[in-house]
Amino acid sequence: MKIKNMLYAAMFAAIVAVLGLMPPIPLPFIPVPITLQTMGVMLAGSFLGKRLGFLSMLLVVVIVLLGVPILSGGRGGMAVLAGPTGGFFIVWPFAAFLIGFLVEKSWKNINIAKYIVANIIGGIVLVYLVGAIYLSYITKMPIDKAFLATMAFIPGDILKAIIVSILCYKLKEISPINEVVR
Numbered sequence: 392m393k394i395k396n397m398l399y400a401a402m403f404a405a406i407v408a409v410l411g412l413m414p415p416i417p418l419p420f421i422p423v424p425i426t427l428q429t430m431g432v433m434l435a436g437s438f439l440g441k442r443l444g445f446l447s448m449l450l451v452v453v454i455v456l457l458g459v460p461i462l463s464g465g466r467g468g469m470a471v472l473a474g475p476t477g478g479f480f481i482v483w484p485f486a487a488f489l490i491g492f493l494v495e496k497s498w499k500n501i502n503i504a505k506y507i508v509a510n511i512i513g514g515i516v517l518v519y520l521v522g523a524i525y526l527s528y529i530t531k532m533p534i535d536k537a538f539l540a541t542m543a544f545i546p547g548d549i550l551k552a553i554i555v556s557i558l559c560y561k562l563k564e565i566s567p568i569n570e571v572v573r
Contacts, residue, residue, distance in 0.1 A: 407431035436490025444487035478525020489513035506556030
């Protein structure tokens with residue numbers, strides 16, 4: 392792997408860590424807070440592409456599981472997986488991969504709408520699917536209630552997807568995806 396690509400992966404892992412410094416916003420009806428870190432996952436997939444996006448978020452997962460408290464609210468360590476947010480977190484590399492895959496597939500004629508679709512499919516649908524199932528399992532909450540509880544996050548996450556999509560569209564000329572898709 393090129394040093395430039397390693398730096399990209401590390402930089403986007405650092406972006407997610409910085410977004411974790413923003414305090415989480417708790418919701419009274421679900422033990423999962425609103426955070427900005429999912430925006431970093433969307434950024435990684437949209438800007439870096441499937442391979443580097445996956446690697447950058449895998450780096451975040453490894454750092455957190457090693458105990459570094461970079462998740463929103465200062466959380467880190469293996470206990471994150473035992474909590475209600477574990478499923479939302481552990482899927483980040485796969486979400487970035489899926490977003491990157493969809494963006495790369497559309498790269499020759501990418502537009503903001505295609506970025507938004509990729510971010511919604513990978514950054515919202517996949518994350519919520521895995522997260523809600525995991526939440527249901529860990530908390531013994533009925534699966535329908537777990538999915539219903541996550542609906543409160545959708546408007547904010549759609550806004551994040553739109554912001555990321557506009558930003559990545561504006562920056563597409565400098566994206567490492569240009570080296571992968573020719």
